[in-house]
Amino acid sequence: MPPxxxxxxxxxxxSDRAFxxxxxxxxxxxxxxxxxxxxxxxxxxxxARASDRAKRVIAKLxxxxxxxxxxxxxxxxxxxxxxxxxxxxxxxxxxxxxARHNHVSDFILGTAVDxxxxxxxxxxxxxxxxxxxxxxxxxxxxxxxxxxxxAVQMTAMLFPKARLDLVHVYDGGFPSRLDxxxxxxxxxxxxxxxxxxxxxxxxxxxxxxxxxxxxxxxxAGEVLPTLIAQRDIDLLVLGxxxxxxxxxxxIGSRASELLEGAPCDVxxxxx
Numbered sequence: 001m002p003p004x005x006x007x008x009x010x011x012x013x014x015s016d017r018a019f020x021x022x023x024x025x026x027x028x029x030x031x032x033x034x035x036x037x038x039x040x041x042x043x044x045x046x047x048a049r050a051s052d053r054a055k056r057v058i059a060k061l062x063x064x065x066x067x068x069x070x071x072x073x074x075x076x077x078x079x080x081x082x083x084x085x086x087x088x089x090x091x092x093x094x095x096x097x098x099a100r101h102n103h104v105s106d107f108i109l110g111t112a113v114d115x116x117x118x119x120x121x122x123x124x125x126x127x128x129x130x131x132x133x134x135x136x137x138x139x140x141x142x143x144x145x146x147x148x149x150x151a152v153q154m155t156a157m158l159f160p161k162a163r164l165d166l167v168h169v170y171d172g173g174f175p176s177r178l179d180x181x182x183x184x185x186x187x188x189x190x191x192x193x194x195x196x197x198x199x200x201x202x203x204x205x206x207x208x209x210x211x212x213x214x215x216x217x218x219x220a221g222e223v224l225p226t227l228i229a230q231r232d233i234d235l236l237v238l239g240x241x242x243x244x245x246x247x248x249x250x251i252g253s254r255a256s257e258l259l260e261g262a263p264c265d266v267x268x269x270x271x
Contacts, residue, residue: 003031003092003158006122008082011037011057018097018127019061021043021265026067028134031092033073035062038078047075048073063213079115086122093123093158093267122271123154129234135265137163139227140237141220142213144168144198147239151269152211153203155237162234166213167227168195169220184217191215228264237267 009015021116026033037054039047051073058140062069074081086094096113121258138149140155142148155164170191195213204211216223228236 006034006086006091007095008036015097018095021127021131022095025103031168032068083120091122093125117268120253126266135159135162135234138235139165139233144194151239154269167224168213235265
């Protein structure tokens, strides 16, 4: 069935980038665009006025859009209600923008986006860049977990025309009694074994395009931003419940570091 794209918007100019990307996705995939807006609390008269205004703004924003549009006005705490709406409606993805543009941590930490990335069972697309074209080259960081497998499947479904670069970053510097060369060789050998097992999983066998994982030695927080810059990556995809430190690096204490070095949109996928 055609997918449902959920755009969470406060109907201000700062939501334009995320809104434009959501429209593009819904149009390209032949899906429905759910335009969700959280109403401020107040008495019945205030809520009624806010609702009428939101409907007018949404009607103006969506005028001329080819994809089917469904406005959804919700009451309650925006993060929780948006996450629940995405789950109830079986949305393929929730599209959001940063809360502000003055600091990289505003993209995730301390915002409604933070809650969605941590809690939403629906993939969350954080749009930071103004859409100039459909995503053409996507970098998927994988640790060979079930969550990474789901991330690959979801990315292939949402962006069937994009080039997908699957990358596994392994760290050969863990403590060991072996000398550095032996330690690195062991880490490489383990990565090659897991990569072969991952590529052979039946869930990937039915995909229209072959998937090959590129193995790179280093630290994810350093390697991924470099690859994004070198390869002109449009979108970084991360699994939210993987075995490695990708998610901790993104959501934990190193969130600002990784996002600052990744000037592109980010798709977070939970298993």
